[in-house]
Each structure stands twice: as structure tokens, then as C-alpha cells.
Amino acid sequence: MPAPQPIGVFDSGYGGLTVLQSIVRKLPQYDYVYLGDNARTPYGTRSFDTVYHYTLECVQHLFRMGCRLVILACNTASAKALRNIQQLDLPTLAPERRVLGVIRPTTEVIGRFTASGHVGILATRGTVTSESYRVEIEKFFPALAVYQEACPMWVPLVENGEHLDPGADYFVRKHLKNLLDQSPDIDTLLLACTHYPLLLPKIREFAPDGMTILSQGEIVADSLADYLDRHPEMAEQCSKGGSRRFLTTDSPEDFSRQAGLFWNEPVAAERLNL
Structure with missing residues (x-):
């Protein structure tokens, strides 16, 4: 079996940090990588097709980083993209991986x-x-x-x-x-x-x-803990080092500064070019 990898958490921008914060409080032992698609936010006003395309692109990047479990910590992405990703893409792209939402x-x-x-x-x-x-x-x-x-x-x-x-x-x-x-x-x-x-x-x-x-933060965190309890084979594939990594498709300096609104600790973000 490949080495365990972080749990991926995706959002169109900063808001998913409120969900990640609750998840970390509930499950601090896991490693997490957060990806904010700040260069293309907001998603809320975009078409279904656009949100689906953007979300799938970011999920695939997290997969390439090794994540076997990705949480869409974004209501718009969960509403407009999750079902297609789960039903149409995962069976052919990555049948052994899972993408979960917040709805x-x-x-x-x-x-x-x-x-x-x-x-x-x-x-x-x-x-x-x-x-x-x-x-x-x-x-x-x-x-x-x-x-x-x-x-x-x-x-x-x-x-x-x-x-x-x-x-x-x-x-x-x-x-x-x-x-x-x-x-x-x-x-x-x-x-x-x-x-x-x-x-x-x-x-x-x-x-x-x-x-x-x-x-939604605490609700999603409780649900994730229950999911991992019910799927120990997935829990074993998620690394447990207590690390946090933050990626953004826009300015890492802006992300690190703005993230202070959502996160109680300093954030050092990295730039991701999709």
C-alpha cells in the first residue's frame, strides 16, 4: 500500500478555513493540505459548468499531491460539482479515492x-x-x-x-x-x-x-470523524503528523494576510499555478 498522505481540503477562497479549523480541533492528529482557488473566486455567481470545471481541476491537483480523501469545504462546489465528480469522474479517474462535501x-x-x-x-x-x-x-x-x-x-x-x-x-x-x-x-x-x-x-x-x-464546521468535523471510524481502510491512508499546509492560486502574501480573519494562527501560504 502507498504511504499515507494528507487529507485535502478545498474551497473557492478563504471560507473553508472555518471548516478546516473545526476539523483540526476534532481530528488534530491528521495532516491537512488546504487549497484555496482565490484567483477564480467567487464561485457563488458562476455557472454549474464553470464551478464543476474549476472544482475538478483543484481536486485533481490534490490527488496528484497524494491526497486520497478530499473535503469540498465550499457549499457552492458541493452543490454544483460534487455529484458529477463522485458519479462521473471518480470511477474512471481515481476509483480508490473519495471526495466528500459539506451539504x-x-x-x-x-x-x-x-x-x-x-x-x-x-x-x-x-x-x-x-x-x-x-x-x-x-x-x-x-x-x-x-x-x-x-x-x-x-x-x-x-x-x-x-x-x-x-x-x-x-x-x-x-x-x-x-x-x-x-x-x-x-x-x-x-x-x-x-x-x-x-x-x-x-x-x-x-x-x-x-x-x-x-x-457547518462542527457538523462537518463530526461527520468526518464518523466517516473515518466507519472506513478504517481510508483512515489508514491518511497520514498522522499534525501538519497543516496552505496553497492558493493567487497571491500567497494576500492569502496569508486575509487568512487571519478565519484562522487563529499565522498562515504561510504557497502559490499554486494550475
Whole structure:
């Protein structure tokens, strides 16, 4: 058997670092390599075909680096590319490797958090238009009523460091109101973009009292730990040295500086030319 290799974590930019941070807290013994496709972000406004092409290209690079397990820590990539990669590409490109996303783990448990049976999804436009959350939630909790709201300004607010400034108030209030206007019975909000946890202080400020607000990091980390427990043959192929490596398709200096918003330690990124 080939030597164990790191677990790959992919995102269109920085947001997946919030997922990786939760995974590292849960499973610190593994090695991880993070790839952010910052040169081509954002994915949320791009077509299905474009997101699929970009995501597959990055997954293949992580495979060439030796990764046998890759996590798409990006809701848009999970919504627009994961199914094709799993069903069409892996059987011929790398049948012994696995690519997992962030939507399935979340939809498997979301019904446990709501008392009213009404849940709201806050996401990028690409994730909302894909209808992936409605489709997946229907499989596990068919009685749930699902409402969605696209928040196109939230990612730029975060990446420009303005997410906690007074200027963010308008956009947080606007999209929460649009979502809650769809149903007064919504009692659970899912932040279905990995950037959105950085807006939690604002979201909590303007959301109704008692609202349950879910971020995906811990859910995905718990799901990955369960997956590795159930698939010891895959766990054995993932190296355990506790290392972290960060790659970006754009400026490593910019990535290292911006990553401080999402990561609690200094990051030394490397440039990747696809």
C-alpha cells in the first residue's frame, strides 16, 4: 500500500478555513493540505459548468499531491460539482479515492434542531439556485419546510474585513428580514456558506431571540470523524503528523494576510499555478 498522505481540503477562497479549523480541533492528529482557488473566486455567481470545471481541476491537483480523501469545504462546489465528480469522474479517474462535501452532513442532522419544522437557509446565490439543500433535506426530513435566502453581499463584506462594521448592519438585517418574511415559524437558521460564521455577532444581534443558528464546521468535523471510524481502510491512508499546509492560486502574501480573519494562527501560504 502507498504511504499515507494528507487529507485535502478545498474551497473557492478563504471560507473553508472555518471548516478546516473545526476539523483540526476534532481530528488534530491528521495532516491537512488546504487549497484555496482565490484567483477564480467567487464561485457563488458562476455557472454549474464553470464551478464543476474549476472544482475538478483543484481536486485533481490534490490527488496528484497524494491526497486520497478530499473535503469540498465550499457549499457552492458541493452543490454544483460534487455529484458529477463522485458519479462521473471518480470511477474512471481515481476509483480508490473519495471526495466528500459539506451539504450532506448538514442535511442529515438539521431536523434535530428545529421544534417548529421550519428552517431557513442563508447561502450564496449559486447554492440557493442549485436547490441542493431542499433536495437533500427532503431525503432525511421530508416533513420539514425549507426557506432560502441568497446573500450576495455577505462574502465581500467578510473578505474586505467589513463584516463587523456598522455598514454591514443593513445587509444582515435585509436578508434576515427577507428570509423570515417567508415564514414567521422559522426557528432554525443554517449558515450555508463557510464565510458566514464570521458574521455571527451581527446575525445574532438582528435575529429573533431564541433562534437556533447553525454553522457547518462542527457538523462537518463530526461527520468526518464518523466517516473515518466507519472506513478504517481510508483512515489508514491518511497520514498522522499534525501538519497543516496552505496553497492558493493567487497571491500567497494576500492569502496569508486575509487568512487571519478565519484562522487563529499565522498562515504561510504557497502559490499554486494550475
